[in-house]
Amino acid sequence: MPTGVAIRDVREQLFAAAERVLLRDGPSALTSRAVTTEAGCAKGVLHRHFADFDAFLTELVLDRIARIDAQAAALRDAAGTGTVAGNLAGALTDLFGTVAVAIVGLITSRDELRARLRQVLPSGVPVLAEATAMIAAYLTAERGLGRVAPHADVDTLAPTLIGAGHLLFADRKGTPPHDEAVHRVVATVIAGVAP
Structure with a gap:
């Protein structure tokens, strides 16, 4: 995705991508790169919205x-x-x-x-x-x-x-x-x- 293009509902898109990776490939395949690749965005997008990958996963579970x-x-x-x-x-x-x-x-x-x-x-x-x-x-x-x-x-x-x-x-x-x-x-x- 080009830099500077706004992504709507970033959290939900990342959560949905994480779910798809989990369902398709299992927990061991769930990485920040796998999530952002699945979501079609740059890896930095996840880290702009979450302190780290475990913070992202915590929010995913709580959601x-x-x-x-x-x-x-x-x-x-x-x-x-x-x-x-x-x-x-x-x-x-x-x-x-x-x-x-x-x-x-x-x-x-x-x-x-x-x-x-x-x-x-x-x-x-x-x-x-x-x-x-x-x-x-x-x-x-x-x-x-x-x-x-x-x-x-x-x-x-x-x-x-x-x-x-x-x-x-x-x-x-x-x-x-x-x-x-x-x-x-x-x-x-x-x-x-x-x-």
């Missing part, structure tokens, strides 16, 4: 966590509609069918990124912790509506569902699981607490 917050609100709003298993299966597919699995791989592979995220998010694995909170809040809402048994251990069910969902989608090179497979896993996990 994607904010998207989970929006998903969480939509899932809570779905309480009382459809089926509990259907809503949960849809939420897991929406969550893990995107770049979330690759982001988790990125977080676990970069020590400096984890250290920076710990300053902002003190507990749990980022993305997975927020996703677990999303599922727990939904199950709590459904329990309040009587669609999940009063004795349901939401604090155990939520991470179980997230772990199972993560495993279903973890093979980023393979074929994503079919909706029926996700629904079957969800229905099995909640069988004792939701009709």
